Amino acid sequence: MKFIIAKKLEMSQRFKEDGTVVPVTLLTAEPCQVTQVKNADQDGYEAVQIGTEPDKHPNKPEAGHTKAAGQAFSVLKEFRVPSGAFKPGDVIDVGQFEPGDYVQVIGTSKGKGFQGVVKRHHFAGGPASHGHKDNLRMPGSIGSGGMQRVFKGLRMGGRMGGEQVTVKNLQVVEVDKTNHVLALKGAVPGARGTLILVSGDAKEKQAWR
Known part of the structure; x- marks a missing residue:
């Protein structure tokens, strides 16, 4: 992998x-370094943690965690891959x-910030004529009179993206x-x-x- x-x-x-x-x-991928190797016996699963962007001023926990790699990093990410072929300090680059x-x-x-239902959920919007002057992009009814509540999961405006x-x-x-x-x-x-x-x-x- x-x-x-x-x-x-x-x-x-x-x-x-x-x-x-x-x-x-185009993606730029500077050489990454293996900082931790996890195995099934000790950690319950196999994975390899790698780091990038060297950290010049790590705190003591960060420095201790990456001591085996010989370098502290500000970005650490873990990949669920067979870990038998890796050891701390190994370098991984785009050449693979x-x-x-x-x-x-x-x-x-x-x-995208807070967006309405037309942009966020692709609603068609309301009619643009026949007396509809200010509800073109409104969601319309969000419930009925017989069941006085708004059900969970109803598509509404809200934060989009991120x-x-x-x-x-x-x-x-x-x-x-x-x-x-x-x-x-x-x-x-x-x-x-x-x-x-x-x-x-x-x-x-x-x-x-």
């Missing part, structure tokens, strides 16, 4: 040999990925080992600079489970 912590850089495009344009999202790999990405979507989003089956188009850049086909959730977790090494699209 291949995995790394990256940051969203920007969107771009690449051209195939036949001239077809491929939209890609190859063009053609299908990966899964996890990021935080763009925050949620964890997982996208599967994004194909690796290009790997720039010198500049630590990954080019993935398609869109990746989040704004520029968003932290992205990349994992997977499938050679073909995977079914959703």
Whole structure:
């Protein structure tokens, strides 16, 4: 299993040999370091924790936790992968990925703030004529008179975006080992600079489970 912590850089495009344009999202992924290896006997499951963005001023708990790796990091993330082949201090970079790999990405979507039902839930809105002057984008009735309550889960206006989003089956188009850049086909959730977790090494699209 291949995995790394990256940051969203920007969107771009690449051209195939036949001239077809491929939209890609560029991710910058500096080399990460293994900070902790979890196993089933001690932790109940297998996982590998890696860190990026060295922390120059860690507190004592942070320094103690990453002592085996020899470096404290401000960003620590865990991947559920078989941990037998890793040890603290190992370096993980983009060189492990190859063009053609299908990966899964996890990021935080763009925050939209408080939005109404038309934008948030794709309501059609009310009629724009025949006396309707100020309720075009209102939700309409939220309940009946016979049951005097608003049921849980009713779609209403509220905060939109800023949620964890997982996208599967994004194909690796290009790997720039010198500049630590990954080019993935398609869109990746989040704004520029968003932290992205990349994992997977499938050679073909995977079914959703």
